[in-house]
Structures are given as structure tokens and as C-alpha cells.
Amino acid sequence: MAARKSNRLRNEKTVALMDLQPDSRVLEIGCGPGLALSRCASVVTSGRVVGLDHSGVMIRQASSRLQSQGVVNRVELIKGGIDALAGWPQSFDRVFSLNVIQFQSDKLGFFRAAFDVLIPGGLCLTTYQPRLNADGSEAARRMITTIEEALHAVGFENISKTEIIGGATPAICVVGQKNDPHRS
Ligand SMILES: C[S@@+](CC[C@H](N)C(=O)[O-])C[C@H]1O[C@@H](n2cnc3c(N)ncnc32)[C@H](O)[C@@H]1O
Structure with missing residues (x-):
């Protein structure tokens, strides 16, 4: 999974969109082999x-990827599903996932x-990027609409999307913001 060029690029471009800072607090759900985590930790x-x-x-x-890149001490790896997040405080300013949403039967729950777990104002x-042999851009558009609707239903605001990789099987990132009651 980590070896595919499209995977690497998708991870790289999603992390770039997050505008991370040295003191950011970031959670990846469905981190797979850790491509995005190693970029976050850098x-x-x-x-x-x-x-x-x-x-x-x-x-x-x-864990071995992070170890080989010398950043394993900067990352907490947790084996578990989204249930593992129950009861966690609002403490992250970024929560992200890549090619995980298509596997969730309960997208609203996700x-x-x-x-x-996001702080107010967090993103x-x-x-989502369809597989090469899927029906490409049409599949991407359908999934993106589903994601936008689910984000809206859960209460996210300022929902926007960016095509981070173009072509026949585009990768699109949808961003939603948690309302911050202290900002007008
Ligand atoms: C297609 S892989 C993508 C991996 C990585 N995000 C990437 O793009 O390189 C999907 C990953 O999500 C994980 N996953 C799927 N549903 C999950 C859930 N509900 N909770 C935690 N992990 C999940 C799988 O185990 C797998 O590692």
C-alpha cells in the first residue's frame, strides 16, 4: 500500500493542506502504514x-516506518477503531483520514x-481517491457528495473541497470546520 506513487502523493498533499505548525495537535483515523503520520511528525x-x-x-x-525515519517518539500509535475515541476530550485542531470513509457503514458515526475530539474551530x-480500476471521477464525485452531506448533518461548517490530484481517478479532500462559538 505504501509503495504506490498515487498513495504517497495523496498523503503528501493532504498533509500539506493542513497547514501544520510545530505545536499542532493532529489525529489520523485509519493511518495504515503511516505515510501521512511521518510527514506530520516532521x-x-x-x-x-x-x-x-x-x-x-x-x-x-x-511503527517501523516512523522508527526508520527517526520520528517514532513523536507519534502515539493506537490499535483500535473509532470506538476507541469515545470519552476523549476535545483536544485536536486537525482530524483527518485518507481513503478510509468508503469502508464506514456508519459515516455519520465516523x-x-x-x-x-476536535476543539472549536478545528478542521x-x-x-477520497477511487481505485484505478473503478469508475474514476464519477465515483469520486458521488463519494464527495456523500461526505459533504454527512459533515453537514453532524454540524460541521465552512465545508469546502479541493482536488489535490487531478486526472481520471482524482483525489479530492473535503474540509469541514467545527463551529467556534467565540468567533463571529
Ligand atoms: C485503504 S487504507 C488507507 C491507509 C492510509 N490512510 C493511506 O491512505 O495510506 C484504510 C485503512 O483504514 C483502516 N480503517 C478502516 N476503517 C477503520 C476504522 N473504523 N477505524 C480504524 N481504522 C480503520 C484500515 O485498517 C486501513 O489501514
């Missing part, structure tokens, strides 16, 4: 980087879990 030096995945194999792959980023 920027976030005093904040917090957490990767969650329900596959032990993926957590191990992510976005609610992200909403609940939820969801990237």
Missing part, C-alpha cells in the same frame, strides 16, 4: 500526533467521533 515537534488503525499489521508497519479533512 513538522509537529512540540504538539501531538496520534495515529489510529484497527489493523495490528498496519500499526506495526506504521464524523461524529471526529467532531467530538476535519477527508480525502
Whole structure:
């Protein structure tokens, strides 16, 4: 999974969209082999980087990648599904996922879990890129509409989308913001 060029590019461009700072607090749901986490950890030096995945194999792959890049101490890896987030405080300014949403039968539950751990004003980023042999841009458009509707239903605001990779199987990132009652 980590070896594919399209995967690397999708991870790289999604992380670039987050505008991370050294003190950012960022959570990736479904971190897989840790491509995005290693990029996050290269920027976030005093904040917090957490990767969650329900596959032990993926957590191990992510751990060795981070180890080989010398940033394993900057990342918390957690084996578990979104249920593992229940009861966590609102503490992240970015929560993101890449090619994970298509596997969620309860998409509202997925976005609610992200909403609940974000601080007010925090951003939820969801990237989707169909597989090469799928029906490409049409599949992407359908999924993006589903994501936008689910984000809206959960209460995210300022929803926007960016095509981060163009072509026949585009990668699109949808961003939603948690309302900050202290800002007009
Ligand atoms: C297609 S892979 C994408 C991996 C990585 N985000 C990337 O783009 O390189 C999907 C990953 O999400 C994980 N996953 C799917 N649903 C999940 C859930 N509900 N909670 C935690 N991990 C999940 C899978 O185990 C897998 O590692």
C-alpha cells in the first residue's frame, strides 16, 4: 500500500493542506502504514500526533516506518477503531483520514467521533481517491457528495473541497470546520 506513487502523493498533499505548525495537535483515523503520520511528525515537534488503525499489521508497519525515519517518539500509535475515541476530550485542531470513509457503514458515526475530539474551530479533512480500476471521477464525485452531506448533518461548517490530484481517478479532500462559538 505504501509503495504506490498515487498513495504517497495523496498523503503528501493532504498533509500539506493542513497547514501544520510545530505545536499542532493532529489525529489520523485509519493511518495504515503511516505515510501521512511521518510527514506530520516532521513538522509537529512540540504538539501531538496520534495515529489510529484497527489493523495490528498496519500499526506495526506504521511503527517501523516512523522508527526508520527517526520520528517514532513523536507519534502515539493506537490499535483500535473509532470506538476507541469515545470519552476523549476535545483536544485536536486537525482530524483527518485518507481513503478510509468508503469502508464506514456508519459515516455519520465516523464524523461524529471526529467532531467530538476536535476543539472549536478545528478542521476535519477527508480525502477520497477511487481505485484505478473503478469508475474514476464519477465515483469520486458521488463519494464527495456523500461526505459533504454527512459533515453537514453532524454540524460541521465552512465545508469546502479541493482536488489535490487531478486526472481520471482524482483525489479530492473535503474540509469541514467545527463551529467556534467565540468567533463571529
Ligand atoms: C485503504 S487504507 C488507507 C491507509 C492510509 N490512510 C493511506 O491512505 O495510506 C484504510 C485503512 O483504514 C483502516 N480503517 C478502516 N476503517 C477503520 C476504522 N473504523 N477505524 C480504524 N481504522 C480503520 C484500515 O485498517 C486501513 O489501514
